[in-house]
Amino acid sequence: MNERSFSGRGGARVPGKNAKATKTKYEAILESAIKVFARKGFHKSRISEIAREAAVADGTIYLYFKNKDDILISLFEDKLEQIIRNLRAEIRQEQDPLEKLRKFIRTHLELVNRNPDLAAVLQVELRQSNKFMKEYVPAKFIDYLNLIGEIIREGQAEGLIRRDVAPGIVKRALFGALDEIALHSVLTHKGKEYLRTSADQICEMFLRGIAA
Amino acid sequence: MNERSFSGRGGARVPGKNAKATKTKYEAILESAIKVFARKGFHKSRISEIAREAAVADGTIYLYFKNKDDILISLFEDKLEQIIRNLRAEIRQEQDPLEKLRKFIRTHLELVNRNPDLAAVLQVELRQSNKFMKEYVPAKFIDYLNLIGEIIREGQAEGLIRRDVAPGIVKRALFGALDEIALHSVLTHKGKEYLRTSADQICEMFLRGIAA
Amino acid sequence: MNERSFSGRGGARVPGKNAKATKTKYEAILESAIKVFARKGFHKSRISEIAREAAVADGTIYLYFKNKDDILISLFEDKLEQIIRNLRAEIRQEQDPLEKLRKFIRTHLELVNRNPDLAAVLQVELRQSNKFMKEYVPAKFIDYLNLIGEIIREGQAEGLIRRDVAPGIVKRALFGALDEIALHSVLTHKGKEYLRTSADQICEMFLRGIAA
Amino acid sequence: MNERSFSGRGGARVPGKNAKATKTKYEAILESAIKVFARKGFHKSRISEIAREAAVADGTIYLYFKNKDDILISLFEDKLEQIIRNLRAEIRQEQDPLEKLRKFIRTHLELVNRNPDLAAVLQVELRQSNKFMKEYVPAKFIDYLNLIGEIIREGQAEGLIRRDVAPGIVKRALFGALDEIALHSVLTHKGKEYLRTSADQICEMFLRGIAA
DNA sequence: GATGAATGAGCTTTCATTCAT
DNA sequence: GATGAATGAAAGCTCATTCAT
Numbered sequence: 001m002n003e004r005s006f007s008g009r010g011g012a013r014v015p016g017k018n019a020k021a022t023k024t025k026y027e028a029i030l031e032s033a034i035k036v037f038a039r040k041g042f043h044k045s046r047i048s049e050i051a052r053e054a055a056v057a058d059g060t061i062y063l064y065f066k067n068k069d070d071i072l073i074s075l076f077e078d079k080l081e082q083i084i085r086n087l088r089a090e091i092r093q094e095q096d097p098l099e100k101l102r103k104f105i106r107t108h109l110e111l112v113n114r115n116p117d118l119a120a121v122l123q124v125e126l127r128q129s130n131k132f133m134k135e136y137v138p139a140k141f142i143d144y145l146n147l148i149g150e151i152i153r154e155g156q157a158e159g160l161i162r163r164d165v166a167p168g169i170v171k172r173a174l175f176g177a178l179d180e181i182a183l184h185s186v187l188t189h190k191g192k193e194y195l196r197t198s199a200d201q202i203c204e205m206f207l208r209g210i211a212a
Numbered sequence: 213m214n215e216r217s218f219s220g221r222g223g224a225r226v227p228g229k230n231a232k233a234t235k236t237k238y239e240a241i242l243e244s245a246i247k248v249f250a251r252k253g254f255h256k257s258r259i260s261e262i263a264r265e266a267a268v269a270d271g272t273i274y275l276y277f278k279n280k281d282d283i284l285i286s287l288f289e290d291k292l293e294q295i296i297r298n299l300r301a302e303i304r305q306e307q308d309p310l311e312k313l314r315k316f317i318r319t320h321l322e323l324v325n326r327n328p329d330l331a332a333v334l335q336v337e338l339r340q341s342n343k344f345m346k347e348y349v350p351a352k353f354i355d356y357l358n359l360i361g362e363i364i365r366e367g368q369a370e371g372l373i374r375r376d377v378a379p380g381i382v383k384r385a386l387f388g389a390l391d392e393i394a395l396h397s398v399l400t401h402k403g404k405e406y407l408r409t410s411a412d413q414i415c416e417m418f419l420r421g422i423a424a
Numbered sequence: 425m426n427e428r429s430f431s432g433r434g435g436a437r438v439p440g441k442n443a444k445a446t447k448t449k450y451e452a453i454l455e456s457a458i459k460v461f462a463r464k465g466f467h468k469s470r471i472s473e474i475a476r477e478a479a480v481a482d483g484t485i486y487l488y489f490k491n492k493d494d495i496l497i498s499l500f501e502d503k504l505e506q507i508i509r510n511l512r513a514e515i516r517q518e519q520d521p522l523e524k525l526r527k528f529i530r531t532h533l534e535l536v537n538r539n540p541d542l543a544a545v546l547q548v549e550l551r552q553s554n555k556f557m558k559e560y561v562p563a564k565f566i567d568y569l570n571l572i573g574e575i576i577r578e579g580q581a582e583g584l585i586r587r588d589v590a591p592g593i594v595k596r597a598l599f600g601a602l603d604e605i606a607l608h609s610v611l612t613h614k615g616k617e618y619l620r621t622s623a624d625q626i627c628e629m630f631l632r633g634i635a636a
Numbered sequence: 637m638n639e640r641s642f643s644g645r646g647g648a649r650v651p652g653k654n655a656k657a658t659k660t661k662y663e664a665i666l667e668s669a670i671k672v673f674a675r676k677g678f679h680k681s682r683i684s685e686i687a688r689e690a691a692v693a694d695g696t697i698y699l700y701f702k703n704k705d706d707i708l709i710s711l712f713e714d715k716l717e718q719i720i721r722n723l724r725a726e727i728r729q730e731q732d733p734l735e736k737l738r739k740f741i742r743t744h745l746e747l748v749n750r751n752p753d754l755a756a757v758l759q760v761e762l763r764q765s766n767k768f769m770k771e772y773v774p775a776k777f778i779d780y781l782n783l784i785g786e787i788i789r790e791g792q793a794e795g796l797i798r799r800d801v802a803p804g805i806v807k808r809a810l811f812g813a814l815d816e817i818a819l820h821s822v823l824t825h826k827g828k829e830y831l832r833t834s835a836d837q838i839c840e841m842f843l844r845g846i847a848a
Numbered sequence: 849g850a851t852g853a854a855t856g857a858g859c860t861t862t863c864a865t866t867c868a869t
Numbered sequence: 870g871a872t873g874a875a876t877g878a879a880a881g882c883t884c885a886t887t888c889a890t
Contacts, residue, residue, distance in 0.1 A: 057872045173389035180388025201381045209421030269855045600816025601809035625805045633845030
């Protein structure tokens, strides 16, 4: 059994009392990291470069992050949390579980289109962190996957989705499909058009594939 | 547009004339690399460790491979080529394009089950190589994807698959789905059972999803 | 035309603000380097050994010097600058240009006698640096040569030295003569006596050779 | 006391019996080495490159030379021996010791002009060999210096050169002067004109300097 | 004698991280 | 909290040399 515990979280994320000021610094570092990682790649990015970009001293970064991997992983969690929040809001607007899935698929690929730097980091750099791939307990990622799982279960309850569909597997299959398309888009710099067509194709295929 | 050219291939891969003897040495290094990479991970694997495992000198490795990344990428190409050959043979036995897809899906996941070390390297370590993700021209990978694309086109020609399915997108979606399942299997050490169930679920969903 | 530019100078030579403290560290490294280079030779000297001798960490050396060659070249420039300063002071005491030359010749060889480690480095190790021989723009060395050239011109102006003497050539010839004697002294460990006799011989020969 | 013994000489210089064929190979390697050393510098020249240039296998070089330094030193000895032979012949033509010195000086610098590759190797690369500078017993070089020493003694015997001139020191001083001029010519690519003027200047100065 | 595949010692430099101020 | 000078561990790769053929 894989250990997968990431000891980096839970440290003194916010050093001082002045939440406003420090949050700014924490966020400044994360935003700088996205830019630098996207430009140079994770391994070739230097802590000193992120520090310069964020206009803080090298050492200051270690007041907010445990180490270099922790920046990457914090970035992942922070952004994914925002994404999940937004997605929940979007989905709540729809009644039909099948429409919810459609919304999910489209929004996932739209986000890739609208945040190219972040997408480059999440699709390519993040996976190059050994810590992320092997030690990190992907709680937030599981939340994300479960958005799909829940919709499927909802659809099954309403008789719109086949009972023999296994939500735990299909949620991963759908995520994998979207992820591969996103990766291809990032690596080949195919943008809007490609992502929109792909969203349509995947919607059509998945919804037919699981519909009752 | 990303350049993505990998200059490492085509060098003096086989120093001597005695194809038999040298092929053995080349292969010995690759097999050792799979073991070591799977055990320690790409970045933590030492060239000297691969050399020891293969019973050659450190320098000998550089007669057959340009550098550490080249070992990983050669490994990928070599193994993928074998897999493609085997898959083609399997698929050729079936007449029905839909049955061919079923075969493809099942074989992909069976290979993961039967070659856990190789799977671990291809699913996790390979993606951690910056060279592979950013500079490599994935000719063999495209061949692999095209196996799917061809079957889909075949099915469309026979009227078994909807005409509005885009093979170029669906092939990636299917690969992404299989890849994510494989990754999950590798990271959580879920084996045979999980992979078989997943194969069934994915077959059912995809085939329904694209059937005419 | 040979480029001969040495890009190593002008970097962040002094990291901090406390000039006193850092100057000490910079100098400590140079003094240690002279000892180690003289003992082991440039190529066989290890950075780690210089660091240990100077009681700093390996990496600290790279805060003050670009690389190993830069230590050697900085050493050359630093010491040559001191030597030039001292020589100027010595020469200023004499009125007669011929006496100035005598002083120059004697002081050059006395310095070899009084600083055997430094002499060993400058005579033997420095020339073994490819960077020094081929890329370095020898500004300080030209200053040194020009000390001789200026005295000769002065002597010509006063009618003490023949007008047909070419200062630009003779300055090199004299330097070459002194340099070869110094090298022989260093390689065979011939000291005081040899250097003093040589100084007298060279004085006699050169002064007669160029006198009006 | 410096050891200065070079153990590389005396090995099986000429492997076989066929003196013609093997002498050709030995010489081919030396000539190739001059070209390669002049082009790339000693340290950056690869044995394999010299072998390719000489159209022999890497290993063959080790039948004729003990190691890389031995190529350089053999090259030095071979060429210096030729030079000494030629110089002796030239000098023998003159009766007057002072004319002999003149001839010596001019010929030395003419050789630099006529053999730029060889000069580049002897002036720059040779001195970068630690073996040459520190372990080699420079028998041939001493022969060369003694050519000067002998002429001076001859001149003293004939009453043409001052008795208080020390041949052992002046020979080095003269060599040093010529050497520095030669080095400057090589490094700055100053050719014929510069060398000829320098020869004249040095002749004038040295002959006046030591004349009775 | 000739070959060239195989060997394996050898080492600078980078950069994430720390900690005294 | 913020700084940034100082630390020191860490390893890929080259290439002179060897030696079995």
